[in-house]
Amino acid sequence: xxxxxxxxxxxxxxxxxxxxxxxxxxxxxxxxxxxxxxxxxxxxxxxxxxxxxxxxxxxxxxxxxxxxxxxxxxxxxxxxxxxxxxxxxxxxxxxxxxxxxxxxxxxxxxxxxxxxxxxxxxxxxxxxxxxxxxxxxxxxxxxxxxxxxxxxxxxxxxxxxxxxxxxxxxxxxxxxxxxxxxxxxxxxxxxxxxxxxxxxxxxxxxxxxxxxxxxxxxxxxxxxxxxxxxxxxxxxxxxxxxxxxxxxxxxxxxxxxxxxxxxxxxxxxxxxxxxxxxxxxxxxxxxxxxxxxxxxxxxxxxxxxxxxxxxxxxxxxxxxxxxxxxxxxxxxxxxxxxxxxxxxxxxxxxxxxxxxxxxxxxxxxxxxxxxxxxxxxxxxxxxxxxxxxxxxxxxxxxxxxxxxxxxxxxxxxxxxxxxxxxxxxxxxxxxxxxxxxxxxxxxxxxxxxxxxxxxxxxxxxxxxxxxxxxxxxxxxxxxxxxxxxxxxxxxxxxxxxxxxx
Amino acid sequence: xxxxxxxxxxxxxxxxxxxxxxxxxxxxxxxxxxxxxxxxxxxxxxxxxxxxxxxxxxxxxxxxxxxxxxxxxxxxxxxxxxxxxxxxxxxxxxxxxxxxxxxxxxxxxxxxxxxxxxxxxxxxxxxxxxxxxxxxxxxxxx
Numbered sequence: 001x002x003x004x005x006x007x008x009x010x011x012x013x014x015x016x017x018x019x020x021x022x023x024x025x026x027x028x029x030x031x032x033x034x035x036x037x038x039x040x041x042x043x044x045x046x047x048x049x050x051x052x053x054x055x056x057x058x059x060x061x062x063x064x065x066x067x068x069x070x071x072x073x074x075x076x077x078x079x080x081x082x083x084x085x086x087x088x089x090x091x092x093x094x095x096x097x098x099x100x101x102x103x104x105x106x107x108x109x110x111x112x113x114x115x116x117x118x119x120x121x122x123x124x125x126x127x128x129x130x131x132x133x134x135x136x137x138x139x140x141x142x143x144x145x146x147x148x149x150x151x152x153x154x155x156x157x158x159x160x161x162x163x164x165x166x167x168x169x170x171x172x173x174x175x176x177x178x179x180x181x182x183x184x185x186x187x188x189x190x191x192x193x194x195x196x197x198x199x200x201x202x203x204x205x206x207x208x209x210x211x212x213x214x215x216x217x218x219x220x221x222x223x224x225x226x227x228x229x230x231x232x233x234x235x236x237x238x239x240x241x242x243x244x245x246x247x248x249x250x251x252x253x254x255x256x257x258x259x260x261x262x263x264x265x266x267x268x269x270x271x272x273x274x275x276x277x278x279x280x281x282x283x284x285x286x287x288x289x290x291x292x293x294x295x296x297x298x299x300x301x302x303x304x305x306x307x308x309x310x311x312x313x314x315x316x317x318x319x320x321x322x323x324x325x326x327x328x329x330x331x332x333x334x335x336x337x338x339x340x341x342x343x344x345x346x347x348x349x350x351x352x353x354x355x356x357x358x359x360x361x362x363x364x365x366x367x368x369x370x371x372x373x374x375x376x377x378x379x380x381x382x383x384x385x386x387x388x389x390x391x392x393x394x395x396x397x398x399x400x401x402x403x404x405x406x407x408x409x410x411x412x413x414x415x416x417x418x419x420x421x422x423x424x425x426x427x428x429x430x431x432x433x434x435x436x437x438x439x440x441x442x443x444x445x446x447x448x449x450x451x452x453x454x455x456x457x458x459x460x461x462x463x464x465x466x467x468x469x470x471x472x473x474x475x476x477x478x479x480x481x482x483x484x485x486x487x488x489x490x491x492x493x494x495x496x497x498x499x500x501x
Numbered sequence: 502x503x504x505x506x507x508x509x510x511x512x513x514x515x516x517x518x519x520x521x522x523x524x525x526x527x528x529x530x531x532x533x534x535x536x537x538x539x540x541x542x543x544x545x546x547x548x549x550x551x552x553x554x555x556x557x558x559x560x561x562x563x564x565x566x567x568x569x570x571x572x573x574x575x576x577x578x579x580x581x582x583x584x585x586x587x588x589x590x591x592x593x594x595x596x597x598x599x600x601x602x603x604x605x606x607x608x609x610x611x612x613x614x615x616x617x618x619x620x621x622x623x624x625x626x627x628x629x630x631x632x633x634x635x636x637x638x639x640x641x642x643x
Binding site: 017018019020022023024027028058059061062064433434437438440442443 | 510511513514515516517519520521524532533536537539552632634635636637
C-alpha cells in the first residue's frame with residue numbers, strides 16, 4: 001500500500017464517562033466515523049472519516065462527544081501552511097482539480113464587519129418599533145421615471161411589473177438536485193408564510209411545488225434545465241443566471257449519479273447523464289444578446305413578470321451592471337465572492353471575485369451617476385450573515401438581499417463544506433433517501449420562519465434607532481454608515497465616511 | 502385525548518426515543534449517570550427492517566384487550582390512559598399475549614411494563630416525543 005500522506009483534520013473526542021453506548025452517533029454518521037465493537041461493548045472512532053458536520057455531536061443525548069482540531073502539525077511555516085501542503089499531497093495522489101463546497105472561507109476582509117451603523121441622540125428622535133408603525137415592505141422592479149398622462153390629462157399607469165416582499169430578504173437560488181426535496185419544501189413553505197420569495201435555481205421546479213408559485217422565482221441558467229412555458233409562468237419573476245459568486249466564470253456540473261427519478265424529470269435530463277451547465281450562455285456574448293433573452297422571457301410571460309439578471313461580483317461589476325440596467329432587465333442580483341455553492345473548484349472559489357460590499361457600493365454609485373438607478377432594483381447576496389448585514393447592505397444602496405448559507409444553517413447545516421460528496425448528514429445537500437428524510441420540512445420551515453421573523457424585529461430595532469420608520473428611507477442612505485479601520489480608497493469606493501468624521 | 506403517534510416517514514432509526522424512555526422511568530437527573538453501563542428495557546421500541554423504521558408503544562386503545570384480559574385488575578383505563586398497578590400485577594403475561602401491537606413487555610422488576618404517557622414520571626409531553634430529533638413521534642389530539 002502506498003504511503004498515506006494525509007493525517008486526519010479532526011479528532012473525535014468521546015467522553016467515556018458520559019457515553020451510554022446508545023449508538024446514535026454510529027447510526028447517524030453516513031461516513032461511518034463511529035464504530036461499535038460488539039464483543040468489547042465499546043464505541044470507537046475513525047477520525048479520518050470525520051468531516052466535522054456535528055451530526056453526532058448534536059444528537060448525542062449525554063453530550064459525550066466533541067470534535068476538535070487535530071493537533072498534528074507540520075513544521076511551522078507561514079508560507080507553506082498545513083492546508084497548502086495537504087492540498088499538494090492530495091493533488092499529487094489524485095491528479096485532479098480540488099473541489100470544495102459552500103463559500104470562500106479564506107482570510108479576506110469582511111467589509112460588513114468594518115462598517116458601523118448610526119443611531120439618534122438628542123437632536124433627532126429614535127423610534128420604538130414596539131410602539132410605532134415600522135415599514136419593512138419592499139417592491140422590486142423597474143420604477144417609472146416620468147409621469148405620463150393621457151389626452152384627457154389623467155395619469156396613465158405606467159408602472160412596470162413589481163414584486164412585493166414583507167422584508168428585504170429572500171432565499172437565493174439553490175437547485176433541486178443540489179439540495180434535497182425536503183430542503184426545497186422547507187424554503188418554499190417558509191417563503192409563503194413570510195411573504196417573501198425563494199428561488200428554484202437551475203434545476204427546474206418539482207411538480208409538487210407549483211402551488212408555491214406566488215412565492216417562487218424561477219431561474220433560467222446556461223444549461224436551461226427544466227425550462228418550459230409552464231415553468232416560466234409559474235413564478236412571480238424570472239431570473240437569468242449569468243454567474244455565481246462562489247465560482248464566477250464557471251458553469252455547473254450535477255453528476256449523473258444524482259440525476260435520478262424526480263430530479264431527472266424535473267430537469268428534463270435523461271437519468272444517469274451528467275447535467276452540465278456551460279460557463280457562458282452560448283447565446284449571450286453582449287448586452288444586446290442579453291437584452292434578447294430578457295425580452296424573450298418577457299414575451300413568453302406576457303410582460304407580467306419582472307426579469308432578474310444575476311451576476312457574480314467581479315472586477316468590472318459596475319460597468320456590467322450599467323449595461324444590465326439598460327438591457328430591459330428589472331432587477332439585478334449581485335453575488336459576492338463569499339457566496340456558497342454545492343461544489344466548486346477550490347482555486348476558483350478561493351481566488352475569484354470581489355467582496356459584495358464594494359461591488360454593491362460601486363454599482364449603486366455608478367447607476368446613480370448615470371441616472372439609471374430607477375431602471376433597476378439591486379439585490380445582493382454572498383454571505384449576508386445577519387440582520388445587521390441586511391441593514392448595512394440596504395444603506396449601501398441595495399433594495400433587497402439574498403440569503404442562502406444563513407438559511408441552510410437554520411435548517412441544520414454546520415458548514416462542514418462537504419456538499420460535493422453528496423453525503424450530507426443533515427439531509428440538505430444530498431439525494432440519498434435515508435439522509436433526505438433527516439430534514440423534516442415541518443421542523444425546517446418553522447426554523448426558517450423563526451430566523452427571518454427574528455431578523456425582521458432586529459431590522460426594525462436598528463431602523464428605529466436611526467430614527468427611520470421605513471426601509472425605503474434607509475435605502476442608499478450611506479450617511480448612516482461609518483467605516484472603521486478602512487483606508488481612503490476603501491472609504492471612497494464604499495462612499496462612506498470614517499468613524500469620527 | 503392526546504396520544505403518542507408515530508410517523509415512519511420521519512423516523513431515522515436513531516433509537517434515541519428508547520433511551521429517553523428508559524431515562525424518564527428512572528427518576529434520575531443526569532442521563533449519563535443513569536444509563537451508564539445499563540442495558541435499557543424501554544417501553545417504546547423501534548421496529549426496523551429493510552430501511553424502514555418506526556417506534557412502537559402503547560396505542561391506549563378505546564377497547565384495550567390487555568385491560569379486558571387482566572386477571573387481577575392491575576391494568577385499568579382512566580381518562581383514556583391505560584395504566585398498570587404494580588401492586589396488583591402477578592406477572593401472568595396475559596396482557597402481553599393479548600396486545601396485538603406488542604406494546605407490553607416484562608419489566609426488570611418482576612411485573613409487566615407499558616407506556617403510560619409519562620404521566621407518572623414527568624409532566625407534560627412524554628419523553629420519547631421530546632427526545633425525537635425529527636418530529637417522527639408526536640403527542641397530539643387526533
